[in-house]
Amino acid sequence: MKNARKLLLALLIAIVMVFVCAVSAMATPGEFNFDIAGTSVPTTLDGVISEGEYAGNAPIVVDGSNYYSDGSWVGSFKGEKYSFYFTWDADNLYVGVTVEGDTTPSQNGPEGGDWFRAGDMVQMGFNPDYQLQDCHPIILGVGFTADKQVQVRGDAFRSTVDGEQTKDITAEIPGYSKAYSADGINYCAELAIPWVDYIFVNGVGRSSDGAPLYDLTDLKAAGGLEIGLWLAMGNDADGPDGWDGDTCMRTDNSNGQAWVAQGMTSICLTLANAPEPAAPTYTYPASGESGNFLSGTVIGNATGWDGTEGSGTAAAFDGNPTSYFDPPSKGGDNWCGMDFGKAVVLEKVVILSRENWNARFNGATIDGSNDGENWTTLFQASGEGTNPDYYVITEFENNTGYSMYRYHNEVEHGDVAEIEFYGTDAPAAEAPAEAEPETQAEPEPPASSPVDEELEAKAEAPNTFDFSVAAAVAAVISLGGFALTKKKH
Numbered sequence: 001m002k003n004a005r006k007l008l009l010a011l012l013i014a015i016v017m018v019f020v021c022a023v024s025a026m027a028t029p030g031e032f033n034f035d036i037a038g039t040s041v042p043t044t045l046d047g048v049i050s051e052g053e054y055a056g057n058a059p060i061v062v063d064g065s066n067y068y069s070d071g072s073w074v075g076s077f078k079g080e081k082y083s084f085y086f087t088w089d090a091d092n093l094y095v096g097v098t099v100e101g102d103t104t105p106s107q108n109g110p111e112g113g114d115w116f117r118a119g120d121m122v123q124m125g126f127n128p129d130y131q132l133q134d135c136h137p138i139i140l141g142v143g144f145t146a147d148k149q150v151q152v153r154g155d156a157f158r159s160t161v162d163g164e165q166t167k168d169i170t171a172e173i174p175g176y177s178k179a180y181s182a183d184g185i186n187y188c189a190e191l192a193i194p195w196v197d198y199i200f201v202n203g204v205g206r207s208s209d210g211a212p213l214y215d216l217t218d219l220k221a222a223g224g225l226e227i228g229l230w231l232a233m234g235n236d237a238d239g240p241d242g243w244d245g246d247t248c249m250r251t252d253n254s255n256g257q258a259w260v261a262q263g264m265t266s267i268c269l270t271l272a273n274a275p276e277p278a279a280p281t282y283t284y285p286a287s288g289e290s291g292n293f294l295s296g297t298v299i300g301n302a303t304g305w306d307g308t309e310g311s312g313t314a315a316a317f318d319g320n321p322t323s324y325f326d327p328p329s330k331g332g333d334n335w336c337g338m339d340f341g342k343a344v345v346l347e348k349v350v351i352l353s354r355e356n357w358n359a360r361f362n363g364a365t366i367d368g369s370n371d372g373e374n375w376t377t378l379f380q381a382s383g384e385g386t387n388p389d390y391y392v393i394t395e396f397e398n399n400t401g402y403s404m405y406r407y408h409n410e411v412e413h414g415d416v417a418e419i420e421f422y423g424t425d426a427p428a429a430e431a432p433a434e435a436e437p438e439t440q441a442e443p444e445p446p447a448s449s450p451v452d453e454e455l456e457a458k459a460e461a462p463n464t465f466d467f468s469v470a471a472a473v474a475a476v477i478s479l480g481g482f483a484l485t486k487k488k489h
């Protein structure tokens, strides 16, 4: 009696242990999740496969150390490594498969009898939205071929018509498979599987087998959709002569699963939207012109025609050829420009007219000022602009040095896409030598005189004028007396 109790207890413990082991060994559906980013560029079906081509998605690598159960077929991994790349768009699921560690080329495809046992192959089973229960997932068999269209079979493929659930769909699934190489990647295949009719199918089960029918045609490829995935991989180890000792591995939830989707699809593909394309970045200056580029503070109308900063003066100094200053109205106080904080003379001004509005360049002036109010014209355009090319101005009048320059137009509306100023510090006048105190220095300019007039007047007698003083005065005026400055983007 005692022994019988002990035996019973031992038996109970053994049963519990087996149960625990079985549970712990069983993966749950969707346990191994992979977020699969979409792509805005369809993959190229050429046998050249990279993460970059597949939207940066790392491959699902199956090499016997992960997601793997022995399944119910013969074989186990003998050094093979299968890498599955996925990406998608609204039309297709894109799949790339690379195979390494296969020492026996066998790329015969379905010719010669038993379709997938006639060569090296993989199978992919899909359970879209995990809707399928108690029937096969939607399985596509992929037979590796040599440098041509990959062989594809809807294996246990679905139709509401009995007898049509299995068919060759090679002609319907664009793809390519590369010939065997003994080194590195032995062979690979790429496919573009249309969602409609090949994954979002109507039928699903073999009705003749008593399997339930599913209509998945309402599904849409979109971010968040989960697709259960099952993989089987077959290495035809001794040529296309059947599976006598060849290896076949699969990724069921646990060993020996029945052919039911919920027991097979422990891997989950979660569709993720394609990343937003990065906004283009621009650097100013953008023309690529050489020379002494002048960097200053943007001044002028902070907002433009539509009352937004997007059309304000900064748009002419942002390096973006498509953005443009669009003044509130023509001429007058409407202009865009730059304050350099010191007197500079111009070597070059580079102008990109507004796209498709080159005519509005006509009459535009480049003006200089030291107070932001009194302006002297150094250049005036006669004729159209040159967008998409930059217009380069190298000849100026009155180029005596100003701390501010502007683009202005009294003739046409003053739109302009880009302006770049190039130049150097205005030459400093010789200061009166201290060793010659008797020499009478030129009197300081009267405080009430407009600086630029002073500057022009003194330019005629450069030996006696202190340009650096004028520049400093101009800088103070520009900082304290001008409110329309705007920070450069």
Ligand SMILES: [Ca+2]
Residues within 6 Å of the ligand: 043, 044, 045, 046, 047, 048, 049, 050, 053, 190
């Ligand atoms: Ca490719």
Ligand SMILES: [Ca+2]
Residues within 6 Å of the ligand: 102, 103, 104, 105, 106, 120, 235, 236, 237
């Ligand atoms: Ca092989």
Ligand SMILES: [Ca+2]
Residues within 6 Å of the ligand: 315, 316, 317, 318, 319, 320, 321, 322, 323, 324, 325, 417, 418
């Ligand atoms: Ca611009």
